[in-house]
Amino acid sequence: MIEPVIETLRHSRKPLLVSDIDEVVLDFLDPFQDYLQSENHWLNATSFRLNGNILSTVDDAPASPEMVDNFQERFFEGQDRWQRPSPGAHHALNLIARHADIVFLTAMPPRHSAVRRQLLDRHALHFPMIATEEAKGPVVRDLIGGRGVPAAFIDDIFYNLHSVRENAPECLLVNMMSNATFRALAPEPGHGIAKAENWQQAATMILDHFGVDVHL
Incomplete structure (x- = not known):
């Protein structure tokens, strides 16, 4: 407030x-990358954005915008463990x-x-x-x-x-x-x-x- x-x-x-x-x-970004690894994803630093740059560690498929939102939500829920x-x-x-x-x-x-x-x-x-x-x-x-x-x-x-x-x-x-x-x-x-x-x-x-x- x-x-x-x-x-x-x-x-x-x-x-x-x-x-x-x-x-x-x-x-934020370094801990977020650590978090993404725990979700079998990684952050490919090719541009100044998250959407399109979060890829699966299995096949490098990009995460959908909905998945990116969910990753950020879960990261903030447990931010005290990462940041x-x-x-x-x-x-x-x-x-x-x-x-x-x-x-x-x-x-x-x-x-x-x-x-x-x-x-x-x-x-x-x-x-x-x-x-x-x-x-x-x-x-x-x-x-x-x-x-x-x-x-x-x-x-x-x-x-x-x-x-x-x-x-x-x-x-x-x-x-x-x-x-x-x-x-x-x-x-x-x-x-x-x-x-x-x-x-x-x-x-x-x-x-x-x-x-x-x-x-x-």
Whole structure:
């Protein structure tokens, strides 16, 4: 639910970082490939998409869109057995948290939010989390709430970044993806969006935007 998170931020004058989770805070593609192996399938990294690239280990037949959806559903049901923090995420987020509020915004069915919350807490990533399948731009706009604080948004998917650019143009926008193979296949994120290859680069950009001089 977004309302309780907005309420906690209402009187804050700290800068705000809103961060995606999959492929940003938590590795997704590598663990998902491990999961697919358990289902006798594998991910063929030939383009920046899942549909058409998930193949049977028996005969390389592509999984149908319905099967891809089912794989993702079952993966998220058991994500706490597969996913782990992305390299550098814990250190960078805790450093940023000394100077800013942090909110996780994940494009995941809310029915899986309890499992994800437990997974994040297990790794001492206790920041507030919103799970939604709605567009991210309006959510980020509401989180900023007209407080006039510096804000940043980090995500691996360009249309989420575009949504925030349209709804919260004052935000620093950072495109980052943990998996280097799929990062190389990703389309260019577009005008006004910075690119980071890792959390050290991202944190430097974010803290600089917040006016904080920190050597990582």
